[in-house]
Amino acid sequence: MAMGGASVALNSPFMVNFNNPxxxxxxxxxxxxxxxxxxxxxxxxxxxxxxxxxxYTSLGxxxxxxxVTGFWKSSLGLLPYSDVGYKITDQKIDxxxxxxxxxxxxxxxxxxxxxxxxxxIGKRFSAGFNLVYLFGTLEKNRSLSFPxxxxxxxxxxxxxxxxxxxxxxTGIQYHQPxxxxxxxxxxxxxxxxxxxxxxxxxxxxxxxxxxxxIDNVRDTLINTPDVKGNMVLPSDFGAGxxxxxxxxxxxxADYTWQNWKNYSLFDINDSLKNSMGVSVGMQLRPESTTLSxxxxxxxxxxxxxxxxxxxxxxxNQLSEFGISFGVALPLSRTRSTINLGMELGQRGTTSNNLxxxxxxxxxxxxxxxxxxxxxxxxx
Numbered sequence: 001m002a003m004g005g006a007s008v009a010l011n012s013p014f015m016v017n018f019n020n021p022x023x024x025x026x027x028x029x030x031x032x033x034x035x036x037x038x039x040x041x042x043x044x045x046x047x048x049x050x051x052x053x054x055x056y057t058s059l060g061x062x063x064x065x066x067x068v069t070g071f072w073k074s075s076l077g078l079l080p081y082s083d084v085g086y087k088i089t090d091q092k093i094d095x096x097x098x099x100x101x102x103x104x105x106x107x108x109x110x111x112x113x114x115x116x117x118x119x120x121i122g123k124r125f126s127a128g129f130n131l132v133y134l135f136g137t138l139e140k141n142r143s144l145s146f147p148x149x150x151x152x153x154x155x156x157x158x159x160x161x162x163x164x165x166x167x168x169x170t171g172i173q174y175h176q177p178x179x180x181x182x183x184x185x186x187x188x189x190x191x192x193x194x195x196x197x198x199x200x201x202x203x204x205x206x207x208x209x210x211x212x213x214i215d216n217v218r219d220t221l222i223n224t225p226d227v228k229g230n231m232v233l234p235s236d237f238g239a240g241x242x243x244x245x246x247x248x249x250x251x252x253a254d255y256t257w258q259n260w261k262n263y264s265l266f267d268i269n270d271s272l273k274n275s276m277g278v279s280v281g282m283q284l285r286p287e288s289t290t291l292s293x294x295x296x297x298x299x300x301x302x303x304x305x306x307x308x309x310x311x312x313x314x315x316n317q318l319s320e321f322g323i324s325f326g327v328a329l330p331l332s333r334t335r336s337t338i339n340l341g342m343e344l345g346q347r348g349t350t351s352n353n354l355x356x357x358x359x360x361x362x363x364x365x366x367x368x369x370x371x372x373x374x375x376x377x378x379x
Contacts, residue, residue, distance in 0.1 A: 002326025002341035003281025004303025008240025009187035021128030024118035037365025083109035098148035110136035279305035
């Protein structure tokens with residue numbers, strides 16, 4: 001995050017780069033890397049007339065990478081894939097019914113647990129794949145009520161979708177050593193289109209609103225407890241380049257693309273557009289000797305990104321922009337670090353009464369790099 005999300009060509013023995021499984025090959029022999037983080041987002045949502053603030057904190061990721069043999073490296077991890085969280089109320093005055101209220105709520109998310117593998121191909125190439133298990137629950141709740149009248153029946157629809165299936169992401173990297181410890185890395189990633197198994201439950205009922213605010217159900221209108229179907233997740237492609245000098249600095253650039261026009265849920269397409277993103281990031285560590293001042297041993301990270309999202313509303317394809325920075329704080333007598341990342345960004349527009357999200361994201365984590373299977377000898 002601190003480097004603008006640029007990671008397709010990222011190749012480092014100090015990081016677990018989930019976004020390109022070919023990068024696991026950088027893990028050193030007889031070493032392992034463990035990473036964990038917490039993630040927070042603070043948003044200010046506004047239209048041309050309204051504004052509201054929101055925030056939430058969640059697990060960022062749990063990642064582990066380790067060597068299996070000299071040419072085969074592996075990784076395991078748990079991290080979020082997507083999340084849902086909204087609550088919108090729209091009130092209008094009707095000439096016949098008085099005040100009418102439409103409410104929309106959503107919650108839940110999809111998580112991903114992956115097993116990744118990477119192998120070296122000669123001295124220049126590495127290739128890998130992530131076998132990803134997607135699981136989670138998405139809940140949607142919409143209702144129509146009449147606050148001014150206790151005699152008019154309200155209606156509520158509850159929709160619960162459960163996701164559970166596998167997908168694959170592949171990657172390849174080319175490594176070209178240059179003069180004076182410089183190295184050029186080119187990376188590609190691809191994930192094919194997948195049909196993901198989903199189960200849907202729909203419950204619709206009519207009700208009166210009680211004095212305590214609890215629904216008093218009058219009649220069940222729809223009850224479908226277990227409908228099996230498919231969700232088509234689109235293919236995605238990424239290309240990146242990295243120029244680095246030993247462990248002193250790295251400069252990265254990425255381009256990503258996703259085919260969201262083919263997305264569907266229960267064979268119903270949505271009005272989504274293909275998305276693309278461009279990101280640039282860098283990391284700089286002034287010195288790395290044991291006698292260097294602490295501030296010179298720290299790694300400083302910067303990034304910038306621009307995305308065209310898959311949402312198009314009122315002929316506006318929403319875009320997102322972010323500027324990020326961060327720092328890795330080394331721990332004494334180890335190669336482990338505490339990682340801080342921050343991003344300030346904006347998504348959407350207030351035109352046509354749409355919602356603009358100005359946000360600040362913060363990540364706090366640690367990275368543990370240790371050696372294992374070493375037999376120490378004392379003389």
